[in-house]
Amino acid sequence: MPNWNEVIAEIHQTRQLHPDHNPLDLVRRKYLKQVSEITGRNTIAYYSGWLQKPTARDTAVNDKDKSGLMLTIHRLDKSKGLDLILHTPGGDIAATESLVDYLYSMFGKNIRVIVPQISMSAGTMIALSSSEIIMGKHSNLGPIDPQMGGLACQAVINEFKQAKEDIRKNPHAAALWQVIISKYHPTFLGACQQAIEWSEKMVSKWLEENMCADDTSIVENILKTFADHKKQKSHARHISKRECEEIGLKIGSLEDNQDLQDAVLTTHHAFMHTFSHTASVKIIENHNGVAYVENSVPQPPQPQ
Incomplete structure (x- = not known):
């Protein structure tokens, strides 16, 4: 599995080989496609850049995300189900309810959630709506209070x-x-x-x-x-894979499938690099490379 630095190196190499294309997009989509090829299922990555841009707008779950899901679900073979790769701090409860209802209307209950790193608050609620949550030893959910x-x-x-x-x-x-x-x-x-x-x-x-x-x-x-x-005690508490298993949630282990783990974590690194090197604050993207992207809006200078 390419590690964090190796993904950066691949992005730089891709820039040289394909100077007319965005190397961040090419690398990210390459590994997202691999996830779908390994599972044989539709795959959509639902990513927020809140860790890189903690003060940016639109990093949280909100009603605009419905447009992203509609775009990325369009023309998919719904009979293959959905694997939703989720990385989010959470957000609006009403928007969360609406998004889950929409996903159910498209895929029924045949939805798995994959958590490469962290899915908090309303993101945890989305995960709990699925049939199974796939986590690694490093993955966390959060309280839903x-x-x-x-x-x-x-x-x-x-x-x-x-x-x-x-x-x-x-x-x-x-x-x-x-x-x-x-x-x-x-x-x-x-x-x-x-x-x-x-x-x-x-x-x-x-x-x-x-x-x-x-x-x-x-x-x-x-x-x-x-x-x-x-x-x-705190809304920010990180709940581990082990604790999720102990209380009876259906948890799949990323470590059980090395190829899937490699593809998921490399996809995750590629998304993190995208947020770090672009104005993007949210990306909803499917395995065919169809993407909905929210960019941060520069704030006007404040009077001193």
């Missing part, structure tokens, strides 16, 4: 509960809690509760109807692992 304005919804609810209990025990604490709770607008608590119920109901349904259809009794424990803020 909803966030609002950078705040964990469950943490907000817990804070309100603590305030009520403290004030009940010591009415003089009300003044202190007033300062803390006043940072939330009047409907914020209800919105947090609804977001939690929405996300858990959505993921529970996907698990029961697809990955866990043969044993729905494990769904509750899976949700507890991924959705319980008290258990995970």
